Amino acid sequence: MLEPGGRLPRSFYAQPTLTVARLLLGKLLVRLGAGGSRQTGVIAETEAYIGESDLACHARAGRTRRTAAMYGPPGTAYVYFTYGMHWMLNIVTERSGFPAAVLLRAVNLCERETAQPLPPTNGPAKLTRALQLDGAWNTHDMCAPDAQLFVEQLPQDESAGFVCKPRTGLGKTPQPWLGLPWNFCRSAHAGS
Secondary structure, three states, rough: OOOOEEOOOOOOOHHHHHHHHHOOOOEEEEEEOHHOOOOEEEEEEEEEOOOOOOOOOOHOOOOOOOOHHOOOOOEEEEEEEEEEOOOEEEEEOOOOOEEEEEEEEEEEEEEEOOOOOOOOOOOHHHHHHHOOOOOOHHHEEEEOOOOOOOEEEEOOOOOOEEEEEEEOOOOOOOOOOOOOEEEEEEEEOOOO
16 A cells, blocks of 8 residues: 555556556656755656567667666666657666566646746656656666655545557557557546
């Protein structure tokens, strides 16, 4: 049982990837800034990538410099650059040595230390841009006591109602991997 308002422990991420992807919905992504400032967003969409046999997963080519973080302990941030312009935030799942992760595709921002309007975060690149996350966050231990990027359980249950659909933006990935329903959205977020 997760403690309301508490940071998610490593044991949460050590569960099967599809379970973690679903259970992350409605949890609070937190990025700490200078002086303890907080930027937060409720996780609204996730996507699962599981192992070297998943041809949509970066680990399909095995362990490389780029994918090394995916082989780390559960709760590790896997942040990579794509299309020559976007950063993507994933959280490693299951166990050390097995490359699996959950891509955070969307959050609903709810806390910022500025009067500026909230930027859009309905896509993985928009999410990392809004929270100012880049490759420096790759391999960040999101379960460490001093973590500056982590996920919290909200005091109220925000996880009710979700939709499963095929993963997004996989290009020429062959079936059956292209059509696997490993994208999870909060019901209120589906279709946005």
